[in-house]
Amino acid sequence: MSTTTASLTQPTTTADVRAQYGPKLVTPLPGPKAARIVADDDRLISPSYTRSYPMVAKRGRGVRVEDVDGNEFLDFAAGIAVTSTGHCHPEVVKAIQDQAAELIHMSGTDFYYESLVTLSERLSAIAPMAGPHRFYYGNSGAEAVECALKVARYHTGRQHVIAFFGAFHGRTMGALSLTASKPQQRRRFAPLVPGVTHVRYPYAYRGCGDSQEEKDAFALECARYIEDRLFKTTLPPEEVAAIFVEPIQGEGGYVVAPTIFMQELRRICDKYGILLVADEVQSGAGRTGKWWAIQHTGVEPDIVCSAKGIASGMPLGICMTKAHVMDWKPGSHASTFGGNPVSIAAALTTMDILEREGIANAASIGEKMLERLRTWPAKHGIVGDVRGRGLMIGVEIVKNQHSKEAAGVWRDRIVELAFERGLLILGCGETSIRLAPPLILNEHEAAVALDIFEECVAMVEAEQK
Template sequence: MADAPVHATIEQSRHLVTELPGPKARELAQRRNAAVAKGVSSVMPTYAVRAQDGIIEDVDGNRLIDLAAGIAVTNVGATSPKVVEAVQRQVAEFTHTCFMSTPYEAYVEVAEKLNELAPVPGEARTALFNSGAEAVENAVKIARAYTGRPAVAAFDHAYHGRTTLTMALTAKSMPYKHSFGPFAPEIYRVPGSYPYRDGLTGAAAAERAIDQLEKQIGAQSLAAVIIEPIQGEGGFIVPADGFLPAIAQWCRANGVVFIADEIQTGFARTGSWFASQHEDVQPDLITTAKGIAGGMPLSAVTGTAEIMDAAHPSGLGGTYGGNPVACAAALAAIETMEEQQLAQRARRVEELALAQLRQTQQKDPRIGDIRGRGAMLAFELVDPETAAPNAELTKAVASAAHRAGVVTLTCGTYGNVIRLLPPLTISDDLLTEGLGVLLEALTAA
């Protein structure tokens, strides 16, 4: 390449030079309203121009603390040097040939690396795609091909995507499903484990779910059970200990494919490579995306060789699946996670954030629950007398944080959860400051 790689260098401090949104952001908002479909919404009222580690800089020169990481995507930071260099190098070589047409080594390398990392039993295989929803759809296809069965079971509070099939798997209606039906058939929903609200042990919650799987669907009709090891959009719900292993064991005993949707939880986010590993669960198939490639669009299905190879030749694929630029980014991102020990860094984020959150919870009973693992944490806001979800307070706190220059996201079936998903490269100081702004907004609300 003729030119040396260019890396962002942004001062890692929050700094507001205008109100949010500023004048340039307001001008862009007018252009957006005239050009972009209204169904595409955004959380922040401003527009990014640069990002690095824990800071996003907007068009008006404001520096914002990033506690969202592009919804758990930029785990290695938005301009990780190895990723930047790998992408620039690959773009100069070729941007696309289509792996189904003229294959290339980077696709194979990514598959080899995922087969090595994924906690699936025995020999593994991988297929690459573009988005998380695409990975989920293909995991279902593979499970149906392997079992010869039609039905798929998902859980309350689940989120698996926005396509016709994945909307059917997703639990929450607004905004994901409302007015978009009818949905794909042979999709069933059973209760999961939500310790804060159901009060059940993992064993009891699993017994309830298995009872419904057997009575409402029947193992002989069930191709797959799909679950997020920590439910994301549903509210960062960590199931009670023992729930996931019990469901996985039942699936294996009944010839049902157990799919772990690790799209939001994967790649060091929860303090391990995959959240399934916290309870030594070995899924048959794992779907990944988001943090896999440092911000480039890539997703994957990784699973046991016998199941993955059940799909007939040319049954899996897609024009852009495993794009060479995205593959180069993925290899660089995974190398960065290994070299910088970002799973260990996620555990440090958990330590710092939980201490700050629990200190506030002792004084403010509106924080009903604090949960999560690693750098995937959340707190649920409630009426302190009844524990009823308080979505209005949640929205007010998040909006105040946004105006103060902190990028954060809400989630939850009831809209009352604030989630923390910082880049794993964020500094301790920025993390503490950003969370402090959030908690100050809660106190003031």
């Protein structure tokens, strides 16, 4: 029996399908080699890293990752939404190998690479705003955000920026100043970059009733607070350079910004000469079934920040702007390693794969997964909300669906149980679980993963009775 669309709407995968496409565990977890490496890591590596479980990766292919003890896992974290074409896609590997044998580094800051131009032309063709465009290359999402913050201030001559509670934009000092996801990320690092004001993000599940009318009203209220309160009390609009927004909050809980909210932000920006910055570091590169999550809303940004999935795991951060915005002079901003030839080669091949199959597959498989997941709140009392687009899906765990009380401990228990059964998932926000597999995921792998996930949800639910 093959796994069909029906297998994604209910748990009907056979033992044969699970044996072929599911995890393959050969030792208790962690295995002996993994346990030794984790102990050494605890002794030598910065304790600031966050690890949800003792998974020590050795090799990966597609949606599967093998640890140092030979255990094979289904990877629904994808290196935090990075391995968009799967682990070690053969076309990406070949592009990296070919480029590494030709030229690894010369520094695009002081010299020229033809591939920088080639990638820029490719990105310009799929940008979510009208051209012409300009591009800056760094090494990470945080660097792309740093660039956006600096260029917004430089271009407008204004010092203030607006960001949202729940946002994660990175951990470098400028990006951290925009971040408002968890207190620990900011604790003991003050003073941060001044001039940042945070406002409420339209997290409808936590902020209003269940009807669409109530959700739309709440979304408008969140956006209009900027104009109706901030601009009339503490923040002169003519001194605001930019509004930074994630079209889908990542670390904040995989919360989707309503279209009406994004449209209202665009109206406010247009009215007051403010730049709209879309942080697509996690939601971009095809993950939502379109190149950029903001395209689902029909809103055009002035600046886009990208990284993570754009180069299938190679370090690359990109800040793209409308051409007239990036008007700074030589020396204003640069990066020694940003846009190195190997990362650019990986990005170009990644784009080929995503355009050929990955983006459409993310839309198709993601919708089938969501169709099944949306039945869970009726079946499982600890599942409060299911949301997402494409293969960027959040499942919120609660103690009670009526009170919506957060259940972070239960969420963490589900993540732990999934690991023990060979499924790699991660938490996000206070009490949600993210599903962000590679975009080349097939229906068999999706069905097996959802079966394991649902088994873990049911186990935690049973533990509370």
